[in-house]
Amino acid sequence: MGASILGEPLPFEEKIIIKGWPKNSTLEDYKKLHRESLEKFEEFWASVARELEWLREFSKVYERGDYPHVYRWFPGGLTNISYLALDRHVKGARKNKVAYIWEGEPVDEKGAPREVRKLTYYDLWREVNRVAYILSRMFNLKKGDKIAIYLPMIPELPIFMLAAARLGVIFTVVFAGFTAENLATRINDLGATLLVTADGFYRRGKIVRLKDVADKAVEMSPGVRNVIVVRRLGIDVNMVEGRDYWLEELMEGVPSNAYVDPVPVESEHTLYVLYTSGTTGKPKGIIHDHGGYAVLLHATMKWVFDIRDDDVYYCTADIGWVTGHSYIVFGPLIEGATIVMYEGAPDYPGPDRWWSIVERYGVTVLYTTPTAVRMLMRFGDMWVKKHDRSTLRLIHSVGEPINPSAWRWLYEVVGESRCPVGSTWWMTETGGILISIAPGLALIPIKPGANGLPLPGIEAEVVDDEGKPVEPGMKGFLVITRPWPGMPAPPTGMWGDPERYEKVYWSRIPGFFYTGDYAIKDSDGYIWVLGRADEVLKVAGHRIGTYELESVLVSHPAVSEAAVVGAPDPVKGEVPVAYVVLKEGQTPTSEMAEQLKKWVREKYGPIATPQNVFFVSKLPKTRSGKIMRRLLVAILSNKPLGDVTTLEDEAAVDEAKKAYEELSRELKK
Numbered sequence: 001m002g003a004s005i006l007g008e009p010l011p012f013e014e015k016i017i018i019k020g021w022p023k024n025s026t027l028e029d030y031k032k033l034h035r036e037s038l039e040k041f042e043e044f045w046a047s048v049a050r051e052l053e054w055l056r057e058f059s060k061v062y063e064r065g066d067y068p069h070v071y072r073w074f075p076g077g078l079t080n081i082s083y084l085a086l087d088r089h090v091k092g093a094r095k096n097k098v099a100y101i102w103e104g105e106p107v108d109e110k111g112a113p114r115e116v117r118k119l120t121y122y123d124l125w126r127e128v129n130r131v132a133y134i135l136s137r138m139f140n141l142k143k144g145d146k147i148a149i150y151l152p153m154i155p156e157l158p159i160f161m162l163a164a165a166r167l168g169v170i171f172t173v174v175f176a177g178f179t180a181e182n183l184a185t186r187i188n189d190l191g192a193t194l195l196v197t198a199d200g201f202y203r204r205g206k207i208v209r210l211k212d213v214a215d216k217a218v219e220m221s222p223g224v225r226n227v228i229v230v231r232r233l234g235i236d237v238n239m240v241e242g243r244d245y246w247l248e249e250l251m252e253g254v255p256s257n258a259y260v261d262p263v264p265v266e267s268e269h270t271l272y273v274l275y276t277s278g279t280t281g282k283p284k285g286i287i288h289d290h291g292g293y294a295v296l297l298h299a300t301m302k303w304v305f306d307i308r309d310d311d312v313y314y315c316t317a318d319i320g321w322v323t324g325h326s327y328i329v330f331g332p333l334i335e336g337a338t339i340v341m342y343e344g345a346p347d348y349p350g351p352d353r354w355w356s357i358v359e360r361y362g363v364t365v366l367y368t369t370p371t372a373v374r375m376l377m378r379f380g381d382m383w384v385k386k387h388d389r390s391t392l393r394l395i396h397s398v399g400e401p402i403n404p405s406a407w408r409w410l411y412e413v414v415g416e417s418r419c420p421v422g423s424t425w426w427m428t429e430t431g432g433i434l435i436s437i438a439p440g441l442a443l444i445p446i447k448p449g450a451n452g453l454p455l456p457g458i459e460a461e462v463v464d465d466e467g468k469p470v471e472p473g474m475k476g477f478l479v480i481t482r483p484w485p486g487m488p489a490p491p492t493g494m495w496g497d498p499e500r501y502e503k504v505y506w507s508r509i510p511g512f513f514y515t516g517d518y519a520i521k522d523s524d525g526y527i528w529v530l531g532r533a534d535e536v537l538k539v540a541g542h543r544i545g546t547y548e549l550e551s552v553l554v555s556h557p558a559v560s561e562a563a564v565v566g567a568p569d570p571v572k573g574e575v576p577v578a579y580v581v582l583k584e585g586q587t588p589t590s591e592m593a594e595q596l597k598k599w600v601r602e603k604y605g606p607i608a609t610p611q612n613v614f615f616v617s618k619l620p621k622t623r624s625g626k627i628m629r630r631l632l633v634a635i636l637s638n639k640p641l642g643d644v645t646t647l648e649d650e651a652a653v654d655e656a657k658k659a660y661e662e663l664s665r666e667l668k669k
């Protein structure tokens, strides 16, 4: 059937059994366990939820909220995720256990990190209380108020997230690589009144002046009254009197034993809003709650990561994305784990930085991404083998499909054929992992590149346009067929836009949650997610809407029309490529192409920079005026163009093709 990931055929029949893994199970046993979890769906999730402490016990497992597909999970329950992540441990034996081992990027002459900060659960709890004191007593923030956090990978990032959560204050974290425009859009959509940022941070040996970007964003955000600035670099930055405050100066007014009660919030109370790209120009603010989200994270930390008290857990993601929210901050803290957090680039000062981190702290569980693996693979095995990895016992990847050869490298080279290696499927909207192998529960044979079966209590299917399951081995749409804890939460699923939430996720295939992914279910029931079925790109695992980039491009004074598509890339999975129609009187030069690339980098962020800009005089469109991206994609990958009967102007395809051929010829020269 020709299904592949990055051109590599999928090994449907291959099965790898991890010798000596204590929780090995047969496929039949796992399926039985899974079936039973669905038969007693509510009892099942109630029993998982009871493993956590509740400030008031919930009265129901779940119920429909104010909109058709917005559910309250564990209604009646009172909780606070900051209490679950901190106070619970501080009361017990984990009080002085290390919560975070943080490593800054800069190194000394010998390549050793210049800065390492270790925070115990007690340290972290104290810092969170101090910051909660500042937010509540000095800035008067209360339950339901909104703040934005624009911080790099430094301990203050989780500290502010936990402090906001403690007060029931809703936060949004904006990735520190995003531009002022992106930051302002998110601040304004949420209605945040306070922004937390830093003077700057280190990235690949350079400094990034973050406060300058934050200042530009605040100019576009009339609702922001105050800015709290963390001093990371000690550089000079602009501070606006009466608006901006250094965190360290605010701290001087905080009693050293400051304690702020975690506010008991309803299970479904909003914890955070995280923005993610969709198929329109406007990012979607996905809402997650305290209770249901905590339950899913607790379950997946146990089942998928098999987390134990003596683990040293390292997730290489950035907290600016959902992976970091769930699996650097809330998930592992709820479990009382020791977490490694690293500020900088994976290849700084050399391509062995991550493996040196694994060796330095004796990392046991590693969570990483296919793009990073493909990038690091290219430098050769010796960079890995230089470092002791004998502590590693479990490895997972996330964010995009992992091609079988990248999987094998993780399994054989990094994990020395000793560790289970998984590809955990989930998305910003799901809050946590839904489809994965579960080494902590019942480890089924592993297939390189497959995601595995849905986790217990989760029901997923691969269906056709009408919602009917497709034959095993056939490509279809991945849908989630029952609500789950951690799903987009009340009041509206998507911040301020219940209609769009309903339309995007629940109306495409009625009755089911539409993920936007193509997948195959094989004859053993394993799910293989192949990639996006909608107009969203996955560039190095980052989700980027083609419409978003197109609107950035057409906002350039020289551009009349633009179409953005993904071109296959051996490392990043795919990269954006732009077809641009210039305005009358503009000349399509290579300088213009560079200018447009720079424009996207500045307006959207470096992750979205188009690899190529092709100039054309028109775009291929259907008779109703919709850009036929499918054709542009086919041209890029030299595939047959398929059905072109709905095409408005056949010449436009030829032209796009010609432009591509010309450029490839030019590049070859």
Ligand code: WT7
Pocket (backbone or CB within 6 Å): 276, 322, 323, 397, 398, 399, 400, 401, 402, 423, 424, 425, 426, 427, 428, 429, 451, 515, 516, 517, 529, 530, 531, 532, 538, 541, 542, 543
């Ligand atoms: C999309 C969600 C979930 C945290 C990071 C990404 C793709 C994610 C896998 C995987 C194949 C995957 C899907 C999904 N994806 N994990 N293991 N195998 N594809 O979160 O930015 O919301 O993106 O990432 O296409 O829909 P996100």
